[in-house]
Amino acid sequence: MDQALEDVTIADFTQMMQGPWATQKLADMGADVIKIERIGGEWERTLHAGGELLDGVSPFFLAMNRNKRSVELDLKSDEGQEVALDIVAEADALVENFRPGVMDKFGLGYDDVREVNPEIVYVSASGFGPDGPYAGRPGQDLLLQAMSGLAQNTGRKDDPPTPVGTAIVDEHAASQIAFNTMVALFHKERTGEGQRVDTNLLNASIDFQCQEITASLNLDVDFERSEEGIAQAFLGGPYGIYETADGYVAIAMTPMEALVDLFEDERFTEFDTPKDQFDRRDEIKRLLESYTREYATDDLLDLLLDADVWAAPVNDFDALAEDPQVDHNDMLVDIEHPGGGEFTTVGVPADLSETPGRVETPPPSPGEHTEEVLTEFGYDDERIQSLRDAGVTGESLQTSTSDD
Structure with a gap:
């Protein structure tokens, strides 16, 4: 087997990031991901980045939908639902991230699907879960950064709550979808038994803060953001970002003895216990930064790394793209x-010696593979044309323009 998932078919009803990035991870490993979109394509295709699109397509969509085949269907129509069920009947897994109840309205809920495919792995991703007091609320990354405490713990002490600079909840939620889909498929491989898998943004936002939440709820410590912007509200100095003569460096866990030796300053010995290093972290930051500002970034990094201090440059994305380790890892690819x-987009983040992931096909145009997929599922030309004429599929089955 060239790729681990090459015989796995995923019926993908996802949109935005939480779902599509998860199914792309599966597609990168060889799964046949059939992306079932509304007529004209999912909304993410037109989500502007900085007010711009890339040749008519959202770069966000491009980043999360390679290696997939696109089928356009009007899921509000009876015929569209019938076609979707025909696809799902042959799939190993279904992944969706509509609000709870939407798939049921389409006749594609778990019970509906099990009637045509009893062994299906049915993965449902939502904002808050399929039930409970918040089930009907909109779920979105920023909202969960706020609710989960992440925004409250990011930034300087007197700053307002500060979200991080990426859709981190969506990202972790996508990884949870991919992971738990694989767990369920593994169980199915061993037992022949399908199951329903429920994941949600709220749970993901709590899960990735496991260490901070555990510390906060069990220790009698007043955790709050530091005045000088220590990078983590739960750790002491010198953990943080430090200004240099021409930029910034990050410094992680570092023994005070190393700073004494590097800068020949005995004042660092005053912070000799973990409690001191936490309570006086702003003092440590100010003292250490008085030295880091005297060095160019590259010179400071050489000094720190030679002393086995955990340090790294603070890059923008242009600098990241020029980083030799990034290049060595093949983490940026042109497709x-x-x-x-x-x-240019992000590559496959893991290397598997026997069944490697890879980028084979670009993100599809809306409905690009409708005719191809329907033919594989037994539809003849006359039936396909009738679906097109009825508006159940897109007008153009094999081609679309960037205006779509």
């Missing part, structure tokens, strides 16, 4: 844009 040309 074909659905409208022509190429774009």
Whole structure:
């Protein structure tokens, strides 16, 4: 087997990031991910980044939908639902992230699907879960950064609550979808038994803060953000970001003795216990930064790394793209844009010696593979044309423009 998931078919009803990035991870490992979209394509295709699209397509969509095949269906129509069920009947797993109840309205709820595919792995991702007091609320990354305490613990002491600079809840939730889909598929492989898997953004936002939440709820410590911007509200100095003569460096866990030796300053010995290093973290930051500001970033990094101090440069994305380790790891790749040309995106983050993941096909245009997929599922040309004429599928089954 060339890729671990090459015989796995995923019926993908996801949109935005939480679901599509999860199914892309499965597609990268060889799964046949059939992306079932509304007519015209999912909303993420037109989500602007900085007010711009990349040749008519959202770079966010491009980042999360490679290696998939797109089928356009009107799931509000009876015929569209029938077609979807025909696809799902042959799938190993279904992944969706509509609000709770939407798939049931489409006739594609768990009980409906089990009637045509009793062994299905049915993965449902939502904002807060399928039931409970918040089940009907909109779930979105920023909202969960706020609710989970993450925004309250990010930034300086007197700053307002500060969200992090990426959709971190969606990202962890996507990894949870991919992981738990694989767990359920593994169980199915061993037993022949399918199951329902429920994941949600709220749970993901709590899960990735496991150490901070555990510390806060069990220790009699007043955890709050530092005045000088220590990078983590739960750790002491010198953990943080430090200004240099021409930029910034990050310094992680470091013994005070190393700073004494490096800068020949005995004042660092005053912070000789973990409690001191936490309570006086702002003093440590000010003292250490008085030295780091005297060095160019590259010179300071050489000094710190030679002394086995855990340090790294603070890069922007342009600098990241020039980093030799990033290049060595093949973590930025150029792939074909659905409208022509190429774009740069993130590569496959893990190396498997026997069944490697890879980027094979670009993100699809809306409905690009409708005719191809329906033909594979036994639809003849006349039936496909009738679906097109009825508006159940898109007008153009094999091609679409960037305006779509």
